[in-house]
Amino acid sequence: SSAAVRGKKLFSDKTVGCANCHSGALYTDQDPYDVGTAGKFDQPTDSFDTPSLVEAWRSGPYMHDGRATTMRDVLTTFQHEDKHGVTSHLTPKQIDDLAEYVLSL
Numbered sequence: 001s002s003a004a005v006r007g008k009k010l011f012s013d014k015t016v017g018c019a020n021c022h023s024g025a026l027y028t029d030q031d032p033y034d035v036g037t038a039g040k041f042d043q044p045t046d047s048f049d050t051p052s053l054v055e056a057w058r059s060g061p062y063m064h065d066g067r068a069t070t071m072r073d074v075l076t077t078f079q080h081e082d083k084h085g086v087t088s089h090l091t092p093k094q095i096d097d098l099a100e101y102v103l104s105l
Helices: 002-011 069-075 092-104
Strands: none
Touching: 002 092, 069 092
16 A cells, blocks of 8 residues: 555664564564563563564554554554664654555565
8 A cells, every 4th residue: 555655664664663673574573672662560670572564564552562452553552762763753644654554564
C-alpha cells in the first residue's frame, strides 16, 4: 500500500532508528535491550530480545507480555522516552504509516 511505502522510509530513517535493531532478512539483530517496556512483574534488570518483525501481522498481541493490542500501541502507548526507536516527533499519520509497513512484512 502507499502507506506501507511511506512507512518503509520511516522505518529505514536513521532519526527514527527502527532498522538499527530490526535489521537483516528477519528484521532482528537478536540482541537484548532495555526499551523501557518492563512491567510490574519484570525485574528492573530485565532486557528483552529484539523480536523478528516477519509476519508481525499474525503474532499479536505485542510486547514480551502481550500488553500491546495493536502495532500502533507498540509505537505510541508503550513507547517510553524514545527508548524503542524515536517516534515522539512523528505525526499520527506517520505512526499509522510505520505501523502499516511493519504489518506488511
